[in-house]
Amino acid sequence: MDKITVPSLLARKGSGVKITALTAYDAPFARLVDQSGIDIVLVGDTVGVVVQGGESTLPVTMAQMCYHTKIVARAVRRALVVGDMPFLSYQVSVAAAIRNAGRLLKAGAAAVKLEGGVRMIDRIEALVRADIPVMAHIGLMPQSIHRMGGYRVQGRDDPGALLADATRVAATGAFCLVLEGIPMDQAATITASVPIPTIGIGAGPHCDGQVLVLHDLLGLSIHRPRFARQYVDVAHLASEAFARFKSDVESGRFPAEDETYR
Numbered sequence: 230m231d232k233i234t235v236p237s238l239l240a241r242k243g244s245g246v247k248i249t250a251l252t253a254y255d256a257p258f259a260r261l262v263d264q265s266g267i268d269i270v271l272v273g274d275t276v277g278v279v280v281q282g283g284e285s286t287l288p289v290t291m292a293q294m295c296y297h298t299k300i301v302a303r304a305v306r307r308a309l310v311v312g313d314m315p316f317l318s319y320q321v322s323v324a325a326a327i328r329n330a331g332r333l334l335k336a337g338a339a340a341v342k343l344e345g346g347v348r349m350i351d352r353i354e355a356l357v358r359a360d361i362p363v364m365a366h367i368g369l370m371p372q373s374i375h376r377m378g379g380y381r382v383q384g385r386d387d388p389g390a391l392l393a394d395a396t397r398v399a400a401t402g403a404f405c406l407v408l409e410g411i412p413m414d415q416a417a418t419i420t421a422s423v424p425i426p427t428i429g430i431g432a433g434p435h436c437d438g439q440v441l442v443l444h445d446l447l448g449l450s451i452h453r454p455r456f457a458r459q460y461v462d463v464a465h466l467a468s469e470a471f472a473r474f475k476s477d478v479e480s481g482r483f484p485a486e487d488e489t490y491r
């Protein structure tokens with residue numbers, strides 16, 4: 230399978246072949262995701278919730294994102310690695326956005342993701358001018374949790390606003406657009422209107438692709454949103470293995486002869 234690049238993803242628009250994306254935060258899972266043929270490995274700032282056990286993504290730092298991007302990129306051969314820009318790494322200034330996005334590319338990402346549409350247009354423009362490919366993210370933006378008053382579906386009050394955001398972001402040169410937590414009809418309209426691929430999460434089936442948080446899919450997250458399908462119960466499998474190990478040690482069945490040196 231050919232390496233996924235920014236141009237090859239852009240070329241998928243209108244091809245009818247859906248784009249698949251999953252988050253990953255460490256080398257073992259990044260390798261498995263990549264070997265499964267998933268197109269995009271997103272090193273998401275959801276690391277702050279599903280790995281660090283926090284309440285929101287707000288405390289995640291650039292140093293943490295660089296660390297996770299580096300260990301993920303090391304394990305990925307084919308997929309496009311996208312590094313997520315954490316809270317306050319791009320909101321403060323255009324210069325900070327370029328500097329911090331550059332750090333994610335130096336850590337191994339091929340592109341960065343940031344939250345925001347029209348309000349972040351000068352950041353997107355500057356990054357694109359610096360040859361840093363940008364995946365934009367509109368709708369439910371977890372870094373705006375306090376403004377939104379919780380993780381709520383967005384765009385119901387002002388349906389035109391999201392389309393305006395999407396149109397502007399695409400015209401500014403973002404190569405891809407995440408649509409999170411928006412009504413499916415709006416996602417369908419946006420997908421039909423913009424020339425770049427849309428990747429949905431809680432945005433219905435009409436996007437050009439879908440992304441899930443790895444731990445939701447695996448059954449490892451504490452709060453799984455309604456829109457996230459769990460494909461396997463790894464928590465159950467792991468708990469069973471831990472219980473068997475405990476019982477084997479306590480009963481003397483582990484280690485066995487062939488697990489012991491003489």
Ligand code: KIV
Nearest residue numbers: 252273274275313440
């Ligand atoms: O940080 C993340 O994992 C994300 C996905 C939910 C799209 O932004």
